[in-house]
Amino acid sequence: xxxxxxxxxxxxxxxxxxxxxxxxxxxxxxxxxxxxxxxxxxxxxxxxxxxxxxxxxxxxxxxxxxxxxxxxxxxxxxxxxxxxxxxxxxxxxxxxxxxxxxxxxxxxxxxxxxxxxxxxxxxxxxxxxxxxxxxxxxxxxxxxxxxxxxxxxxxxxxxxxxxxxxxxxxxxxxxxxxxxxxxxxxxxxxxxxxxxxxxxxxxxxxxxxxxxxxxxxxxxxxxxxxxxxxxxxxxxxxxxxxxxxxxxxxxxxxxxxxxxxxxxxxxxxxxxxxxxxxxxxxxxxxxxxxxxxxxxxxxxxxxxxxxxxxxxxxxxxxxxxxxxxxxxxxxxxxxxxxxxxxxxxxxxxxxxxxxxxxxxxxxxxxxxxxxxxxxxxxxxxxxxxxxxxxxxxxxxxxxxxxxxxxxxxxxxxxx
Ligand code: UD1
Numbered sequence: 001x002x003x004x005x006x007x008x009x010x011x012x013x014x015x016x017x018x019x020x021x022x023x024x025x026x027x028x029x030x031x032x033x034x035x036x037x038x039x040x041x042x043x044x045x046x047x048x049x050x051x052x053x054x055x056x057x058x059x060x061x062x063x064x065x066x067x068x069x070x071x072x073x074x075x076x077x078x079x080x081x082x083x084x085x086x087x088x089x090x091x092x093x094x095x096x097x098x099x100x101x102x103x104x105x106x107x108x109x110x111x112x113x114x115x116x117x118x119x120x121x122x123x124x125x126x127x128x129x130x131x132x133x134x135x136x137x138x139x140x141x142x143x144x145x146x147x148x149x150x151x152x153x154x155x156x157x158x159x160x161x162x163x164x165x166x167x168x169x170x171x172x173x174x175x176x177x178x179x180x181x182x183x184x185x186x187x188x189x190x191x192x193x194x195x196x197x198x199x200x201x202x203x204x205x206x207x208x209x210x211x212x213x214x215x216x217x218x219x220x221x222x223x224x225x226x227x228x229x230x231x232x233x234x235x236x237x238x239x240x241x242x243x244x245x246x247x248x249x250x251x252x253x254x255x256x257x258x259x260x261x262x263x264x265x266x267x268x269x270x271x272x273x274x275x276x277x278x279x280x281x282x283x284x285x286x287x288x289x290x291x292x293x294x295x296x297x298x299x300x301x302x303x304x305x306x307x308x309x310x311x312x313x314x315x316x317x318x319x320x321x322x323x324x325x326x327x328x329x330x331x332x333x334x335x336x337x338x339x340x341x342x343x344x345x346x347x348x349x350x351x352x353x354x355x356x357x358x359x360x361x362x363x364x365x366x367x368x369x370x371x372x373x374x375x376x377x378x379x380x381x382x383x384x385x386x387x388x389x390x391x392x393x394x395x396x397x398x399x400x401x402x403x404x405x406x407x408x409x410x411x412x413x414x415x
Contacts, residue, residue, distance in 0.1 A: 002038040003397030006096035006131075009065070010046035010083070010107025013191075013320050015056040016301060017102040017136060020193035022062060024386035028394060037394055040094055044083045044107040045070040049261060055300035060194065076106055076148055083110035091118045091131070098132040098393055101156060102190070104140070104149035104319075112156040134393060136190055138163035139170025140319075140340035146231070149319075150340070162396075164389050166323075167343040167378055187388040188380030191320055192327055196383040198305060205306040207299065211256060213310070221253045221312040223364075225293070228260035229317040231355075232335055236270035238355055242335065243275050243293075245357030246315070249364050250292030253312060258299045267295070313367045315360070322350045327381060329374035331367045333360065347378040 005025065009018045018041070025039045043065035047053045056062070069086040071079060083106065091099070091114055099115040101108045112133055119130040135156050142150050154177075157163055163179060165171050166189040174184050208214035213222055225246060233239050246255055257276065259267065267273060276295040299307065305324075308314060314325050317335045325332035326348025337354045344350035353359045 002036045003098075003394060004038045004040065004094070004096040005098050005100060005393060006040040006042060006091075006094055007100040008042050008044065008087075008102075008107060008111045010044035010071075010111075011103075011105040012047050012052050012056065012298075013318075014102050014105060014107070015053070015060055015062065016194040016320075017190045018100075019060040019062050020190040020197070020386035021100060021102075021136070021389065023193075023197070024390040027387065028390045037390070037397070040067070040096060041065045042067045042069065042087070042090055042111075044087070044111070045072060046079065046083070046105060046107045048072055049298075051298045051300065052261065059301040060198070071107075080106050080110040083107050084114050087111050087114045088118050091115065095129060096131050097397060098134055098162075100134045100136060100389075100393075102136040104137070104152045104156075106148070106152065108135075109152040109155050112159060116159045132161040132396070133159060134162035134164065134389070135160040136164045136389060137166055139165045139172075139174040139184070140167075141169075141173045142338045142340040144338050148230075153340070162392065164385075164392075166381075166385070167341065169342050185388070185392055186380065187392075188382060188385030189323060189378075190385045190389070191323055192377075192381045193383050193386050194301075195305065195324055195327055198302060199309070202302045202305040202309065205303045207303040207307050208310060211294070211296070211307075213256075219310050222310075223249060223253055223255045224307060224311045224314045224316075225255050225257040226260070226314075226316045226318050226321060227257075227335065228263050229336070230262075232317050233263050233266045236266070236272075239266055239270060240272055241357055242355050242360070243272060245360040246293055247275065248357075248361050249315070252364075252368060254292040254294060255315075256307065256311075257293055257295050258297065258304065259295055260298060264295075313364065315364075322348070323381075325349050326375070327377055331370070333363045333367065335360065343378040347375055349375065 007018050007021055009015055025037050029036050041063055045068055067090055071082040101112050115131050115133045119126050138157050140153060144150055163174055163184045164187045165184060171184055171186055208219060213220050227233055232242060276293045309328055311330055313331045314321060315333045322332055322334055322341050322344040326344045332350045334350055334352050335355055336352060339352055351363055353363045
């Protein structure tokens with residue numbers, strides 16, 4: 001019988017991670033000698049707008065989900081509860097050997113909990129049916145308990161059977177929490193697998209021309225801004241102070257701001273619309289060149305990758321973007337006080353500035369004065385993380401004890 005892997009996606013940052021896993025399973029199955037792996041893809045529907053979900057399925061050539069749970073938005077607890085209730089039915093029907101969850105969103109923790117609880121759901125407890133739980137991107141810690149994602153990470157890691165890590169700090173964090181070493185597999189970064197795979201396809205995107213950033217082959221300097229963390233956008237005063245500092249930045253170069261739906265809602269509620277030229281309202285052209293912060297809808301994967309690749313600087317509070325800019329060699333100014341991805345500070349282009357306007361401006365000025373650099377990528381961010389994951393899971397399916405990837409890898413090849 002084929003070994004059955006069930007992967008879960010829910011929110012935007014999950015799609016590029018699971019895309020790499022899907023590709024690696026396809027690859028594994030195409031090897032005639034290997035036993036076949038059956039793969040089921042479940043989408044919880046935590047993100048549901050076309051430009052937060054469908055666009056990514058198209059760009060990343062993801063298969064249509066086998067099951068869509070349609071949970072939508074609500075309070076965190078209600079959202080998690082809804083995913084749990086619906087995912088339990090899926091698990092009982094599908095009975096996979098292993099459930100793969102990625103990252104740190106609410107769908108991640110909800111499906112992780114269900115995976116470890118469902119064997120005792122209703123009726124008699126079935127001890128033969130406890131799927132293994134694999135957590136991709138395990139062990140990252142911000143040590144900030146007010147971040148919803150931090151709770152999701154800690155809970156998921158504490159019950160996972162396979163903890164696939166992206167950087168050495170994650171191995172250390174898991175060790176400090178008492179996770180046995182044989183559960184931890186340092187495999188690299190699946191998000192970077194996807195970036196490397198699609199980097200050349202992204203150059204076909206017309207986004208630079210569409211935004212009038214490319215003039216006859218000459219790309220004008222611009223910054224990208226992304227902002228969606230509740231700590232930065234939910235409080236109107238904090239949000240408007242941050243935006244004020246971007247007005248200073250925008251005297252040097254225009255800022256392209258693809259706004260997350262949550263952020264857009266805040267801009268409307270806090271009446272901050274005057275700071276921006278609004279492509280939601282005005283369409284892409286013509287735009288007033290005196291207003292330098294350009295609010296645009298969320299972009300698909302390929303457009304955003306192309307935009308990021310040519311940016312002079314990225315200002316963000318996203319986790320994944322800190323990693324992507326590290327590989328692209330684009331300076332990243334992170335509007336947070338802590339990062340759960342410290343390798344982006346030591347091996348990458350990332351600096352932390354919090355939400356203080358003066359610190360933001362100072363960091364930006366330093367970027368303008370510095371010349372471009374492309375640091376060596378972090379260990380194992382080489383495009384093969386998902387292959388290592390599938391190899392480990394499939395080997396376990398053959399009842400061969402998994403062989404963890406060595407902790408001290410050889411330096412990866414330059415990209
Ligand atoms: C979620 C993740 C966060 C991740 C982010 C990426 C959690 C706890 N947070 O935050 O870690 O960085 O996704 O985007 O899981 N909305 C829409 N359309 C959508 C999705 C959301 O309009 O397709 C709006 C809704 O008003 C919703 C709000 O955005 O209430 C927030 O969505 P939610 O999924 O709860 O959290 P994110 O802020 O997106």
